[in-house]
Amino acid sequence: MGEEKQNGIYIRETIGGVPTEPAAKAQKVKKPSRKRSEAVVSTLKSDPYIWGIYLMLVLISIIELYSASAAEVVGTNVYAPLIRHGMFLGIGFVLLYMVQRIHYGYITRFAGLIGILSWLALAYSTFMGVEINGAQRAFMLGPFTVQPPEIVKLTVIIWLAAILAKSQIPHDVKTSGIVISAIIVAAFGGLLALNGLTNTLLVMVVSVSMFLICGIPLKKILIVGGVYTALFGVFYLSTKMINRSSEFDKVGETEQVVQATGGDHSLGSQTQINRVVRFFKGVHPEDSLTDENRQVIMAKLAQARGGIVGKGFGNSRESVRLPLAFSDYIYSIVIEESGLIGGIFLMILYLLLLARAGYVAYHLNRALPAFLILGCAILIVFQALVHMAIVTGLFPVSGQPLPLISKGGTSIMVMSVAIGIMLSVSKYATRQKEGKSQRDNDEARHLGDDMNAINASAVN
Numbered sequence: 001m002g003e004e005k006q007n008g009i010y011i012r013e014t015i016g017g018v019p020t021e022p023a024a025k026a027q028k029v030k031k032p033s034r035k036r037s038e039a040v041v042s043t044l045k046s047d048p049y050i051w052g053i054y055l056m057l058v059l060i061s062i063i064e065l066y067s068a069s070a071a072e073v074v075g076t077n078v079y080a081p082l083i084r085h086g087m088f089l090g091i092g093f094v095l096l097y098m099v100q101r102i103h104y105g106y107i108t109r110f111a112g113l114i115g116i117l118s119w120l121a122l123a124y125s126t127f128m129g130v131e132i133n134g135a136q137r138a139f140m141l142g143p144f145t146v147q148p149p150e151i152v153k154l155t156v157i158i159w160l161a162a163i164l165a166k167s168q169i170p171h172d173v174k175t176s177g178i179v180i181s182a183i184i185v186a187a188f189g190g191l192l193a194l195n196g197l198t199n200t201l202l203v204m205v206v207s208v209s210m211f212l213i214c215g216i217p218l219k220k221i222l223i224v225g226g227v228y229t230a231l232f233g234v235f236y237l238s239t240k241m242i243n244r245s246s247e248f249d250k251v252g253e254t255e256q257v258v259q260a261t262g263g264d265h266s267l268g269s270q271t272q273i274n275r276v277v278r279f280f281k282g283v284h285p286e287d288s289l290t291d292e293n294r295q296v297i298m299a300k301l302a303q304a305r306g307g308i309v310g311k312g313f314g315n316s317r318e319s320v321r322l323p324l325a326f327s328d329y330i331y332s333i334v335i336e337e338s339g340l341i342g343g344i345f346l347m348i349l350y351l352l353l354l355a356r357a358g359y360v361a362y363h364l365n366r367a368l369p370a371f372l373i374l375g376c377a378i379l380i381v382f383q384a385l386v387h388m389a390i391v392t393g394l395f396p397v398s399g400q401p402l403p404l405i406s407k408g409g410t411s412i413m414v415m416s417v418a419i420g421i422m423l424s425v426s427k428y429a430t431r432q433k434e435g436k437s438q439r440d441n442d443e444a445r446h447l448g449d450d451m452n453a454i455n456a457s458a459v460n
Contacts, residue, residue, distance in 0.1 A: 047426035092416030099420030105446035168453035310339030369429035
């Protein structure tokens with residue numbers, strides 16, 4: 001019994017219709033191969049709504065940056081600022097496209113390494129970097145200026161998402177995961193606070209938002225908030241003492257710098273105190289224009305001139321007189337040209353990004369992709385709202401770019417990567433309705449046993 005070759009053809013013998021052992025081996029079904037898995041994945045599509053919002057923001061960025069960069073035009077090349085901005089948008093698009101093609105699981109595998117490198121870059125820029133707008137928060141990389149605070153915002157989200165997903169337990173998170181996450185936020189926040197309170201608060205608020213999303217009880221979140229407050233108090237007192245001791249050596253020098261630049265270049269806390277004092281003091285019609293209140297007054301004039309429908313794209317007048325109109329105050333140019341309607345439309349566009357991320361996250365099987373897509377969306381939207389609040393006078397003056405619209409290569413590339421991660425999640429993460437499928441098995445293989453925690457919404 002068995003198999004016999006006759007004229008190049010194998011003849012299979014059977015006993016009672018059942019193949020003999022060699023024939024049975026020949027009839028075995030092949031196991032699903034990696035090629036089949038990749039073929040299944042190649043048919044997946046990233047979320048079209050997130051793509052649409054991203055492309056709309058890029059279009060608005062190109063239009064508004066051209067108007068807001070009037071003060072930067074040098075010589076006869078009026079398109080130079082736009083070309084440079086377009087180059088960064090192009091690089092950002094390439095990064096986004098590459099990231100959205102990578103399974104998000106690969107990114108979280110290196111979260112710790114990315115976090116450590118980002119912290120070292122932040123420390124280097126804080127103590128040995130170059131000064132930008134009164135804050136030492138960047139370093140030069142060839143002809144480009146790299147701002148680690150922008151990178152750190154996304155790094156913290158990726159790292160926290162990995163830790164919190166690994167620490168998931170029913171209706172809670174392991175205490176060890178909460179403690180490690182709080183230490184990470186404090187380590188980054190301490191360095192960020194040296195050159196800007198806004199970035200510190202942004203990182204802390206985003207981290208607390210992720211704590212809420214991942215299911216940490218409110219009591220534990222309040223404890224973490226208390227620890228954050230205590231650490232900030234210690235930092236504030238220590239930096240204030242350093243400022244006072246340095247005043248004896250730099251009294252005359254500091255006065256000259258403030259008069260020349262309109263800013264206070266003392267260590268972090270004092271600069272922020274001065275800004276808060278000026279914020280509560282406010283500006284009044286009878287105030288004379290000074291270096292300290294120029295940005296606030298010109299931003300308000302631009303918004304007042306815009307009215308309800310605006311003056312039309314390319315018709316901004318205040319972009320020439322408003323300092324940093326192309327970055328920290330670009331939202332005022334948006335309102336001047338498109339009016340209140342345009343300003344609200346842009347705000348809604350960002351909020352739609354968060355809403356779409358929430359919708360996708362709610363329908364995912366696993367916790368890690370839900371944390372990632374929501375964390376990235378919260379970062380982008382909250383930073384946009386903070387920028388808008390500063391420009392409209394609801395928050396004290398502080399440098400905070402409008403995501404994907406303001407000038408700034410580091411910010412554009414980081415936000416592009418964040419959108420790319422969101423698209424990767426929407427493409428590769430398994431939905432609840434799919435259940436156990438080839439796609440679900442692929443996701444489990446990419447994440448490993450320690451990252452396969454179930455999304456809380458999947459069991460509700």
